[in-house]
Amino acid sequence: MTTPGLDDGVPGLRAKPPVTERRLHPVTPLRRAWAPVAVLIGWAVHDPDQAQRQLTRLTTTTLLIAVAVLVPAAALYGFLTWWYTHFAVTESELRIRTGLVFRRTVHIRLERIQAVDVTQPLLARVAGVAKLKLDVIGADKKDELAFLGEREARTLRAELLARAAGFAPETAHEVGEAPARELLRTPPRDLAIALVLTGATWGALVAALVVPPVLWFATHSLWTVLATGLPLLGAAGASSVGRFVGEYDWTVGESPDGLRIDHGLLDRSHETVPPGRVQTVRIVEPLLWRRRGWVRVELDVAGSSNSVLVPVAPREVAEAVVARVLPGVTVPPPAALSRPPRRAGRCVPVWWRGHGLAVTDAVFAARQGLLRRSVALVPHAKVQSVRLVQGPWRRLWGLADVHVDTGAGKTVTARLRDAEEAAELLRAQAERSRTGRRDALPDRWMA
């Protein structure tokens, strides 16, 4: 595939453009400037008494000296890490060279890309820069390119995707950004209502409002109240305001590059999932959303941290999006899901009614949950292994569970099936996942 000589930019090969190494955006050193300050604050919060004692001992001169040493040291460190970080795009790889003392070179194979994220935290938006991250299985968090110029990040993403798709390397530069077609945009009003109708939001709020006063009456210790109250408040904020801000203006688009997911009010994030990378899709329907017919759609991509595809949407819209994400898949209607046999109630009282299973030509679909229903869909081509598990109590009632493992580290389980049906399912599923694979898209989807 790649000739090593070409990648090293040997001058003999003039016909092809040599691999050019690039540096990150010059504002990058600043992102580490706050690190020493954060360490100090963390120490002060962790041990307030000690911090106060140390503070009173400090004179202005020692403080000035400390600042005079720390700030240039941090600046130097930031500058040097920036100076020694290079990246280059070759025909088949993205290479990142980094490390001041311990050199580290990462080669990320482009056809194995599971997703490409361009994220812009608030301050980065102000500075006009962005982070670019490739989701690859087993890759580290430090393998992201932070920061790049905003436009540079976009063109780099387009180039990476074009090369990953299998466009000829000469044209990969010019292919440019693939046009996107909007599939869905979540109105802020729907998002707010959905959050209000979510139990977790209220739970976190109530906990944050009730626990600190109770603790105050019990202990009369300000530190205890602060130590428990602040994290609780943080959790409440994150699950209400934080979620709203993060999921604001959620847009799902479709392009030849794959699925585009853009979201965020303050921190913007643009994710691209190339075709054929989605391992599982879950359609979640919380109890309070049922009257409005709303659902939330989650997806699993190997190596990716983001798991939300649609934060809230009417069921038909969400199903249409799922049909685009997993081509050829229709979400089985609730009536098509078969329940476990009645005797399953001996193993799992009441909740057994929530379980269900449907297998179509394209997907293995398992439902669970009675109040908060969740249907997980796995395309047959994505099944890595199938397991049948049966404990002693299940065997007594002639029941068994079938687990389907996918590449994203998630397991979808059809619980409480009749034992014979489960054994048959195990065989049939292994067969289906083998044949399903043949029709799947190649890794280089445009080649």
Add this chain to the structure above:
Amino acid sequence: METGSGQDTEPVAGEPVWIGLPPGLLRMRRLLLVVWLGLTALALGLLLGLFAGPVWAALALLPLAAIAWGWVMLGRNWASWRYAERADDLLISRGVLWREETVVPYGRMQLVEVTSGPVERHFGLASVQLHTAAAATDATIPGLEPAEAERLRDRLTELGEARSAGL
């Protein structure tokens, strides 16, 4: 039930050919059980007999009972393990109380690992472990003879390459 030594291999059409584990694994596990629990019983009996009186020393019978129980359990567990190489996938079936049957299509294998610890090596045993992209896949065949383990590894690798598929 299965004897565990691959005797039930009448070739029925469409049925997988099950292979049990060699008896070496059972021998090793039973020996380890007897040695460790035997030593425990001895130490317990001596200490209690010396410091607490002969009545208390009867407590040393507990590890002995555990040996008898474990002897049977190990036998049953060993007999429950079996695997079958089919045309396109590997089947592993195991467990007495908690039964588990795993199917791994060859095309999904990411790597095949043959491991052998110091004790296993002494008894001439090796385990074969298959890894797929899913971490939950738990496909290990313990206690194989090294030659069989290597044969299995080579065959699985070959089949995996022929049917290789990405994620």
